[in-house]
Amino acid sequence: MPLPKPLIALGLIAGMATAQTLYADATIRSEHAQKTLEIYRTIVEVDTSKRMGNTPRVANYLAGELLAAGFPAEDVEVPMTGEFASLIVRYRGDGSTDAKPILFLGHMDVVEALAKDWERPPFELTRDEVNFYARGTIDNKFGVSQLTSTFIRLKKEGFVPNRDLYLVFSGDEESGMTTTRMLAYERPDLAEAEYALNSDAGGGVLDTNGNPIAYRIQAAEKTYATWEITVRNSGGHSSRPREDNAIYDLADALKAIQAYRFPVQWSEMTLEYFQHTGEQLGGELGDAMITFAYDPGDKAAAARLAKEPSYIGTTRTTCVVTMLQAGHAENALPQSATATVNCRIFPGVGVAEVEETLRTVVGNDAVEFEMLADPTESPISELRSDVVAAVGKAVHSRYPDVKLIAYMESGGTDGMHFRNAGIPTWAVSGVFMNPDEMFAHGLNERVPIKAFYDGLDHWSVIIRELAGKQ
Structure with missing residues (x-):
């Protein structure tokens, strides 16, 4: 007996829902998905912030996974730069073309996270119905795990690229970038690369309803520069306050910086x-x-x-206060007060010009400025059609109509040094999410679970397009 049309419709809907559930379940249970999640969980649960000395632990773990997948020992290297480790893995091409190597970038370190401030343990991968949570879930252990598992997947599938490919993971991108500088400027094998693709930026933008807005290819980034500004004073006993107080004077300077807007x-x-x-x-x-x-x-x-x-x-250029240090005793007037001011400088603006602006805004010659480390200004990497086409194929397999657009990163990544080394670099993360939900460097950092699994094929599509047999 024929079913009434409403029941047929309900049956079709139920069938579609069942099919979608089975598809999702199959995706999550695939060997590649399981390996990616295993790697992700393992490295997220290691605190690789700068004071912990744990980047060698993560680098050696990843190296072990790649060796177990069949990469020869001579092609897997864990170089040390001081206490920080890097990881370099060569995926040998067959020499069928004279194309130069491609680098795939990521960083294994994370920003510090204070457990007492988080709603969830920052170095344990937890989840709810929507997100994975932990420090590094997006910045940048998402990219590191997805790239590593993709190399493992391709090796096990017997894929042989037509050119050499390199995993290049730094160990202190979030602090001194000493490993990044070593990789970009001191490795002749990496310097031969035609270009680099970075997992640490770019990606798809979703609106609050989960609809795709655009896919962003990071082609430029702002200059990163940090100053410590200090006010000094002879101090004294707290029972004898004086009109000039190092903390108050510093506070005046910081409020002036807060109120100023760069052009x-x-x-x-x-x-x-x-x-x-x-x-x-x-x-x-x-x-x-x-x-x-x-x-x-x-x-x-x-x-x-x-x-x-x-x-x-x-x-615009932005400058913001990120750290404070002042005083030496609760019953003494402060002899010094210091603030850290971090600036992200628009391309084309000189660092000295920004410092001069800050000095003018503060308007107090007694305030000392000390630049921390050497800032790096990097050029724009103009888009090239083969890279855009490969990334587009990966992106459009998920969101067929979304547009790919180049953009400038407000933050700083390893890419700045590779660009300065003459290697064009584009950041093309596999993630799609609402940027207001990211919380990188902040409390309760997260990644949508859907984005994690939807991105599993992202890098393999790109690699096969750029380095597969034509």
């Missing part, structure tokens, strides 16, 4: 980025993006974008 700046790349993102995003914020794209001198649009942590860095 709005733009490039053709950032304007195109805002135009497309605004068209897809819609609403008040989307309208502000479109207005800015057509008229970056529009003060109202620039002010609206400045309210958004995810987008303010694309419109």
Whole structure:
């Protein structure tokens, strides 16, 4: 007897739901998925922040997994730079072309996380119905685990590239970048690369409803520079307050920096980025993006974008106070007070110019400025069609209609040094998520579980397109 149409419809819906569930279950249970999750969990649960000395532990673990997958010992290396480890793995090509190697970048270290401040243990991979949680889940152990498991998968499948491929994982990207500098400037084998693809930035942008807005290819990044600013004083007994107080004077300087806005700046790349993102995003914020794209001198649009942590860095240089140290005893007037001010400088603006601006804004010659480390300014890597096509194939397998757009990273990555070494570098993470839900470097860092599993094929598609038999 024929079923009534409503029941047929319900049956079809139920069948579709069952098929989707089976597909999802099959994806999660695949050997590649299980290995990726195993690697992800293992490395996330090792605290690799700079003071822990644990990057050798992670590097040697990953090296062991790659050796077990069939990579020869002479092609797996764990070099040390001081107390930090790097990982270099060569995937030998068959020599069928004269194409130069491709580097695949990531970093094994993380920013510190104070367990007492987190809702969940920062160095234990936990989950709810939506997200994985832990320090490093997105920055950058997501990329490290996905790249490592992809190399393992391809090796086990018998894939032989037509050129050499290298995994290149640094150990202190979040602090001194000593390992990054070594890898970029001191390794002749890596210097031969045609270009590098970085797992530490880029990726897909979702709106609050989970709809794709764009896929971003990071082609440039801002200069990273940090100053310590200090006020000194002869101090004294706390029972005899004086008008000049190192902490108060420093506080005045910091409030002046907080209130200052660097001038709005733009490039053709950032304007195109805002135009497309605004068209897809819609609403008040989307309208502000479109207005800015057509008229970056529009003060109202620039002010609206400045309210958004995810987008303010694309419109100007930013400086923010990140650390404080002051005083020496509870019953003594402070003899010194120091703050760390971290700046992300728009390409084309000199570091000395930013320091001079900060000195002018503070307006107190007694405030000392000391630059920490040497800032690195890096060029833009112009997009190339074969890389965009390969990334597009991976992206469009998930979101067929999403547009790929180049953008400038507000933060800093290992890519800055490889670009300076003459190696064009693009960041093309496999993640799709809402940037406001990322919390990299912050509390309760997370990655959508769906994004984790949906990205499993991302790197294998790209590698097969760029280094497979034609």
